[in-house]
Amino acid sequence: MTHDDTIYDEPSEVTVEDGVVALKGPDAVDVRLTPDAAEETSNRILEGSMKARGQAYFNRHRSK
Numbered sequence: 001m002t003h004d005d006t007i008y009d010e011p012s013e014v015t016v017e018d019g020v021v022a023l024k025g026p027d028a029v030d031v032r033l034t035p036d037a038a039e040e041t042s043n044r045i046l047e048g049s050m051k052a053r054g055q056a057y058f059n060r061h062r063s064k
Contacts, residue, residue: 004027012025021038023031033041 006027008026010026012023012029015022015024019035021033021035023029023033023038
């Protein structure tokens with residue numbers, strides 16, 4: 001597995017066809033998920049984004 005330090009600031013595109021959730025994102029991300037897998041992935045991403053926002057908030061206010 002390769003390690004890439006690139007941080008993307010554009011959201012992925014999500015489409016649905018025939019009961020499958022398709023995710024297309026930067027750097028050739030192309031994933032097809034069942035509804036259950038998509039929902040759990042969504043929950044994990046939301047949780048991660050909230051943690052990251054909290055870290056960014058505290059990092060900004062810690063240096064003041």
